[in-house]
Amino acid sequence: MADQDQTDTWGSKSWAYLSSLRQQSPLIQCITNLVSMDLMANTLLAAGASPAMIHSILEIPDFTPHTQAVLINVGTLTPEWLPAMKAAAGVANRLAKPWVLDPAAVGASGFRLKACLELIELKPTVIRGNGSEIICLSMASIGSTKGADSLHESSDAVEAAKSLAKSSGAIVAISGSVDFVTDGQRVVGAHNGLPMMQKITASGCSVTALIAAFVAVDPAHAFEATASAFSVFGLAGEIGMGLANGPASLRMHLIDSLHGLDRETVLRRVKITSFS
Ligand SMILES: Nc1ncnc2c1ncn2[C@@H]1O[C@H](COP(=O)(O)OP(=O)(O)O)[C@@H](O)[C@H]1O
Numbered sequence: 001m002a003d004q005d006q007t008d009t010w011g012s013k014s015w016a017y018l019s020s021l022r023q024q025s026p027l028i029q030c031i032t033n034l035v036s037m038d039l040m041a042n043t044l045l046a047a048g049a050s051p052a053m054i055h056s057i058l059e060i061p062d063f064t065p066h067t068q069a070v071l072i073n074v075g076t077l078t079p080e081w082l083p084a085m086k087a088a089a090g091v092a093n094r095l096a097k098p099w100v101l102d103p104a105a106v107g108a109s110g111f112r113l114k115a116c117l118e119l120i121e122l123k124p125t126v127i128r129g130n131g132s133e134i135i136c137l138s139m140a141s142i143g144s145t146k147g148a149d150s151l152h153e154s155s156d157a158v159e160a161a162k163s164l165a166k167s168s169g170a171i172v173a174i175s176g177s178v179d180f181v182t183d184g185q186r187v188v189g190a191h192n193g194l195p196m197m198q199k200i201t202a203s204g205c206s207v208t209a210l211i212a213a214f215v216a217v218d219p220a221h222a223f224e225a226t227a228s229a230f231s232v233f234g235l236a237g238e239i240g241m242g243l244a245n246g247p248a249s250l251r252m253h254l255i256d257s258l259h260g261l262d263r264e265t266v267l268r269r270v271k272i273t274s275f276s
Pocket residue numbers: 129130131148149150175176177178179192193194195196197198202203204205207233234
C-alpha cells in the first residue's frame with residue numbers, strides 16, 4: 001500500500017511537470033554532440049519545449065540570457081567547443097538559470113575527463129550519465145567504459161553517484177535498467193523504459209535534455225523534476241514499443257508517444273520508488 005501511495009504521488013508530480021512544460025514551452029539551449037542534435041531537438045519539441053542547438057561562443061552573450069535552461073553534452077568534444085560550453089554555464093550561473101551536464105563517454109580520454117571536471121566546477125544543477133560515466137567522473141579516472149556505452153549496471157554506480165552529488169552539489173542521475181537519482185542523501189529509482197532504448201543512439205543524450213526541460217519549469221525541485229523526466233521518457237518508450245518493430249521504428253514511435261502522453265496514462269504507469 002505504501003508503495004502504491006508513493007507511485008500515485010510520483011505519477012501526479014510527473015504529470016504536473018509534463019503539463020507545465022507543455023504550457024510554458026521553455027527555451028532550452030543545447031550545446032550537444034553531433035550525433036544527438038536531431039533526436040534531442042525532436043524529443044524536446046514532442047515534450048512541449050523549444051530547443052535551440054546554438055553553440056558558437058560568439059552568440060552566447062546575446063542568446064543564453066533568453067533561455068530557461070542550458071544543456072551541455074561533451075559527446076563529440078573538441079578543444080574549440082569547450083570555451084563556449086564554459087561561457088554558457090557561466091551565464092546560466094550568473095543569471096541563476098539551471099544547467100545540466102551530460103558527460104557522454106567521459107572515460108574515453110584524459111582530455112574529456114579534464115573538460116568534464118572543469119565543467120563540474122561551474123556548478124551544474126544536474127549531471128546525467130550512464131553507470132560507467134558516473135563511475136569514471138566520481139573516481140576522476142578514465143578507462144572503465146566502452147566509448148559512449150556503459151560497461152556497468154546503473155545500480156553499480158549508486159554509491160559513486162552519491163559521492164559525486166556530495167562533492168559537486170549537483171543532483172546526479174544514472175540511466176539504465178533502473179534510472180537512479182540522488183542528491184547525495186536521498187535515492188529514488190525510475191523503473192519505466194525498456195532495454196531496446198539503448199539501441200537508439202542518443203537516447204541517453206535526449207533524456208538528459210528532457211531533464212533540463214523538466215528542471216526549467218521547476219528549478220527549485222531539480223531532484224523531483226529529474227526523476228519525473230526519466231519516467232516520462234521511459235514510459236514513452238514502453239508505449240512506443242507497442243507499435244515498433246525494432247530500434248528505428250521505436251525512435252519514431254517514442255517521439256509520437258511522448259507527444260501524445262495523457263494524464264491517465266502518466267498517473268497509472270509512472271513508476272518511481274525510494275531506495276534511501
Ligand atoms: N536495461 C534497460 N531497461 C530499461 N530502460 C533502459 C535500459 N537501459 C537503458 N534504458 C533507458 O534508455 C535510455 C538511455 O539510457 P542509457 O542507454 O543508459 O544512456 P546512454 O545512451 O547515455 O548510455 C534511458 O531512458 C534509460 O532509462
